[in-house]
Amino acid sequence: MPRRTTATSRRASIATQRDAAGPGEPMRAFSRSLPMALLRAREAVMRHFRPTLRRHGLTEQQWRILRALSSVDDVEVTELARMAYLLGPSLSRILRDLEARGLVARRAVATDLRRGTVSITAKGRNLIATVAPYSESVYARVADRYGAAELARLQAMLADFEAALATLPDPDGASEADGEDGSDG
Amino acid sequence: MPRRTTATSRRASIATQRDAAGPGEPMRAFSRSLPMALLRAREAVMRHFRPTLRRHGLTEQQWRILRALSSVDDVEVTELARMAYLLGPSLSRILRDLEARGLVARRAVATDLRRGTVSITAKGRNLIATVAPYSESVYARVADRYGAAELARLQAMLADFEAALATLPDPDGASEADGEDGSDG
DNA sequence: CTGAAATAATTAACATGTTAAGTTATGGAG
DNA sequence: CTCCATAACTTAACATGTTAATTATTTCAG
Numbered sequence: 001m002p003r004r005t006t007a008t009s010r011r012a013s014i015a016t017q018r019d020a021a022g023p024g025e026p027m028r029a030f031s032r033s034l035p036m037a038l039l040r041a042r043e044a045v046m047r048h049f050r051p052t053l054r055r056h057g058l059t060e061q062q063w064r065i066l067r068a069l070s071s072v073d074d075v076e077v078t079e080l081a082r083m084a085y086l087l088g089p090s091l092s093r094i095l096r097d098l099e100a101r102g103l104v105a106r107r108a109v110a111t112d113l114r115r116g117t118v119s120i121t122a123k124g125r126n127l128i129a130t131v132a133p134y135s136e137s138v139y140a141r142v143a144d145r146y147g148a149a150e151l152a153r154l155q156a157m158l159a160d161f162e163a164a165l166a167t168l169p170d171p172d173g174a175s176e177a178d179g180e181d182g183s184d185g
Numbered sequence: 186m187p188r189r190t191t192a193t194s195r196r197a198s199i200a201t202q203r204d205a206a207g208p209g210e211p212m213r214a215f216s217r218s219l220p221m222a223l224l225r226a227r228e229a230v231m232r233h234f235r236p237t238l239r240r241h242g243l244t245e246q247q248w249r250i251l252r253a254l255s256s257v258d259d260v261e262v263t264e265l266a267r268m269a270y271l272l273g274p275s276l277s278r279i280l281r282d283l284e285a286r287g288l289v290a291r292r293a294v295a296t297d298l299r300r301g302t303v304s305i306t307a308k309g310r311n312l313i314a315t316v317a318p319y320s321e322s323v324y325a326r327v328a329d330r331y332g333a334a335e336l337a338r339l340q341a342m343l344a345d346f347e348a349a350l351a352t353l354p355d356p357d358g359a360s361e362a363d364g365e366d367g368s369d370g
Numbered sequence: 371c372t373g374a375a376a377t378a379a380t381t382a383a384c385a386t387g388t389t390a391a392g393t394t395a396t397g398g399a400g
Numbered sequence: 401c402t403c404c405a406t407a408a409c410t411t412a413a414c415a416t417g418t419t420a421a422t423t424a425t426t427t428c429a430g
Contacts (some may be wrong), residue, residue: 038227
């Protein structure tokens with residue numbers, strides 16, 4: 001390991017194998033796990049979007065927020081988080097930045113001062129109008145390469161999958177602990 | 186917006202609509218974009234894994250690394266990054282931590298001091314053995330709820346999708362810039 | 371009306387994602 | 401052999417993911 005000492009023996013067994021699944025491990029083949037497949041598929045698409053967004057000073061999440069805002073007059077922060085699929089803390093930080101850049105505007109709700117509403121500004125709409133064509137272009141290329149029909153089917157399956165898992169009980173985080181690895185302290 | 190001033194007029198139009206798709210925006214319905222669907226599907230699964238991992242002091246990425254290492258004797262860092270689907274910088278940081286916790290061990294490759302190999306320790310294997318049952322249990326519940334056959338089909342489609350997109354030209358980051366928002370500087 | 375519980379949003383703290391830059395070691399041209 | 405391009409990691413810097421703690425308001429039991 002470069003940047004350290006102790007150059008010991010050698011080995012260089014390259015290990016081109018991916019999932020050896022040793023004789024004592026009955027676990028699923030690691031590289032084929034569903035979360036991994038979903039992650040890889042998503043990255044396969046996103047890597048085509050990021051460069052364009054980046055050239056316009058936007059991250060994927062900022063783009064999601066602007067897109068969500070462009071479809072409504074104004075929304076409360078909590079609802080926006082749901083629409084853009086972001087957690088509250090992430091949204092809070094990003095809105096602070098987008099507001100400072102003049103892409104969104106915030107207002108308090110007079111009837112409940114805990115709440116705030118967010119809306120996209122003209123500058124924000126202009127940015128969307130500038131980037132949208134590239135975004136559409138990428139999407140078209142993806143649909144063309146994989147097949148529009150297949151793509152629609154894939155999306156339908158993903159929606160079904162999400163709906164099916166939504167019926168599972170909440171994982172919470174308290175029910176199956178045993179503490180044996182000592183990394184909790 | 187709480188934590189700020191300027192309580193102006195009111196509005197409270199709640200906006201239960203999701204994708205209004207205003208009369209001037211021809212873009213795809215935002216909430217149904219493929220990247221979003223993949224993100225939601227992945228989160229639907231991961232939210233059931235995270236609590237258990239967390240109870241054992243592991244993050245999702247650390248778990249991927251340990252699982253990958255458990256399938257081989259030892260691997261070079263670059264190959265491990267590919268196996269665990271992590272970028273180099275993320276892997277560097279995580280390995281530093283896992284090594285400090287005694288879950289993995291590193292060695293330099295004598296024939297090329299730039300390279301380093303990583304292997305899982307006995308302590309690391311014990312941790313995997315402890316967590317694996319919970320992981321398998323979650324996976325079984327997911328498969329049961331969505332259907333094992335459907336799940337297999339979904340994974341196959343995801344693999345096909347990734348393969349199809351791999352044939353697209355690299356996005357690079359220089360080919361369709363026009364610079365209109367001044368963030369390219 | 372008062373104070374505890376609940377709600378909306380933000381802040382804090384730590385881990386990873388992502389791109390750029392830096393470091394050490396190889397390898398090859400001349 | 402020397403110098404430079406490359407390669408393999410690591411470090412740096414900034415943005416987001418994730419969970420916990422805080423702050424400001426509102427709600428509601430009593």
